[in-house]
Amino acid sequence: MSAQAVVITPREDPWEMALRQFNEAADYLPLKRGIREYLAYPKREMTVNFPVKMDDGSVRLFTGHRVHHSTVLGPTKGGIRYHPDVTLNEVRALAMWMTWKCAVVGLPYGGAKGGVVVDPKILSQDELEHLTRRYATEISIMMSPEGDIPAPDVGTNPQVMAWIMDTYSMHRGHSTPSVVTGKPIEIGGSFGRVEATGRGVMLSVRETAKLINLPLEGATVVVQGFGNVGAVAATLLHGLGCKVIAVSDSRGGIHSPKGFDPGAVLRHKEAARSVIGFPGTDRVSNEELLEIPCDILIPSALEGQVDAENAPRIKTRMIVEGANGPITPDGDAVFVERKIPVIPDILANAGGVIVSYFEWVQGLQQFFWVEEEVNQNLERILVREFHRVWQSAQEYKVRLRVGALIRAINRVANALYIRGIYP
Numbered sequence: 001m002s003a004q005a006v007v008i009t010p011r012e013d014p015w016e017m018a019l020r021q022f023n024e025a026a027d028y029l030p031l032k033r034g035i036r037e038y039l040a041y042p043k044r045e046m047t048v049n050f051p052v053k054m055d056d057g058s059v060r061l062f063t064g065h066r067v068h069h070s071t072v073l074g075p076t077k078g079g080i081r082y083h084p085d086v087t088l089n090e091v092r093a094l095a096m097w098m099t100w101k102c103a104v105v106g107l108p109y110g111g112a113k114g115g116v117v118v119d120p121k122i123l124s125q126d127e128l129e130h131l132t133r134r135y136a137t138e139i140s141i142m143m144s145p146e147g148d149i150p151a152p153d154v155g156t157n158p159q160v161m162a163w164i165m166d167t168y169s170m171h172r173g174h175s176t177p178s179v180v181t182g183k184p185i186e187i188g189g190s191f192g193r194v195e196a197t198g199r200g201v202m203l204s205v206r207e208t209a210k211l212i213n214l215p216l217e218g219a220t221v222v223v224q225g226f227g228n229v230g231a232v233a234a235t236l237l238h239g240l241g242c243k244v245i246a247v248s249d250s251r252g253g254i255h256s257p258k259g260f261d262p263g264a265v266l267r268h269k270e271a272a273r274s275v276i277g278f279p280g281t282d283r284v285s286n287e288e289l290l291e292i293p294c295d296i297l298i299p300s301a302l303e304g305q306v307d308a309e310n311a312p313r314i315k316t317r318m319i320v321e322g323a324n325g326p327i328t329p330d331g332d333a334v335f336v337e338r339k340i341p342v343i344p345d346i347l348a349n350a351g352g353v354i355v356s357y358f359e360w361v362q363g364l365q366q367f368f369w370v371e372e373e374v375n376q377n378l379e380r381i382l383v384r385e386f387h388r389v390w391q392s393a394q395e396y397k398v399r400l401r402v403g404a405l406i407r408a409i410n411r412v413a414n415a416l417y418i419r420g421i422y423p
Contacts, residue, residue: 012304012328014093020329022096025405028396031413039412042092043110044068048138052131055124062131064116066139068148069095072416075146076112077102077353079153079182080135080160085302086115093303094153097324098353100408101346105385107357110412112148114139120155132160136167143168145178145364151356152182154227154302158194162187178363181356190359191371192378193352198232199375200351200382201322204343205237205296207386208318212341214295217241222294222316224248224286225301226265226275229322229349233298234262246284246292247275248301253289254281290314299326306331312338321345336399344401346408347382347389354378 022040031039045067051059065088068076078098081091091113098111116135120128142148152161161180165187169175177188185191192199209216219242223230226247234244243259251274254265260281268278276283284292290299290306293315299305300322306314311327311334319335320343321327327335327342335342355378362368369377393403 012307012330013089014087014303014325015089017304017325017328018093018096021401021405022409024329025402025409028398028402028406029410029413031409035413035416039070039409039416040096042067042069042095043071044142045088045092046139046142047088048135050134050138052127052134054127062116062118062135064114064135064138065091066112066114066142066148067091067095068110068112068142070099070110070412072412072419073103073110074108075110075144076148077107077109077151077181077356078112078114079151080114080116080156080164081153082116082118082120082155082160083302084117084119086117090303091115094324097346099412100405101350101353103408103411104346104389104404105350105354105381106411107353109353109357112150113153114150115153118155128160129163132163133167136164137171140168140171143179145176145360149178149356149360150180151352152228157228158182158184158189161189178360181359181363182352183359188359188363190355190362190374191369192374193355193359194228195232195236196355196374196378197229197322197349197352198234199236199378200354201229201233201298201300201320201348202236202240203351203379203382204320204348204386205233205298205318206240207383208320208341208343209296211390212318214317218243219295219317220245220259220293221296221298222246222289222292223298223300223322224253224289224305224326225299225323226262226269227300229352230298230300231262231266231269233300233320233322235266237296238262242296245294246289248284248286248289249275250301252276253284253286254278255284255289255292256281296320298322301326304328308334311335314340316340318343320348322349324349332399332401342400343386344404347386347400347404350385351378351382354381 303325
């Protein structure tokens, strides 16, 4: 195997993917032409170019985006991504997927997303803070607890959210913790938020396994993207008796047919900054990892990882999307033909935004819940909506992604008809 780092790159433009998915589902609904276009395209977009003073005294220019896709159901909600491959089209797609994600699980939110073109791994802590505070200042005209509430995404974490909250609060003249979610517990974050997305993935696996008669005890699991989502999902599934046999990060992956403890891999990653080199495993690339035979495949890296070219070689009983948009529409079609169920991103990884909603509510009320209460409410909502999506797919005789999108688009469209077109 090559010792070079593996770069995970999308195989298809994310915005084109999102539009294709939307149009396929919208064809099942009686939408007027103008309404259909309004539901598809972003409400507003902002691109900012801003300077940041680096540790050596130099000044570097960065580009960032914030997109509001829909405000029909309520304030916009969506993460902020720090990654060198961030593009406006990617942010548009992620914002649209957030709209459908919130709608399909019944949250009073529209979708948004943000991103900065940067590799956060090469910045010092001070440089990362300076970049975050300047970016937050630039997009602050789009943020508010009542209007647009950011959260963590790829390359960001609770500390980044704390800097954004503090920056916004300094401009307002008073502390405003409810302007972001995914914050540290000490400043108004919610118990269970860090694990929420991965927990939702685990719940989706569990419910799917029941429906396809797959015993979880001894079921083999492969996870692409051993970050916050993938690591939590792997750990929770390991606790249910599953055998995790392969995981990866941006540098590459590891594989052992005997399985391994994902908690031990996580400790190794924290020390070595990669899963590579974990004792008793063989190194594989991210591309090879996807094709390892398993019972449960969880793509949790970036969008567009599976397409019509590699989908025929994937050998699994089910796919649960931990990432947003990891399978292209052409890849989806292959799995339909092969009768492999795909639990779509807007359902499978909705645990994060569900608990973000809990955090927002707690912040507005200044009334906080214990972790058990958070996890119980997350499970109640996600399991309920999982089975409604499954039923919708059977009713329309479509795959699960289309069934989920039909429910989501129809909910937003109905709200729009009730609200009316202003003026």
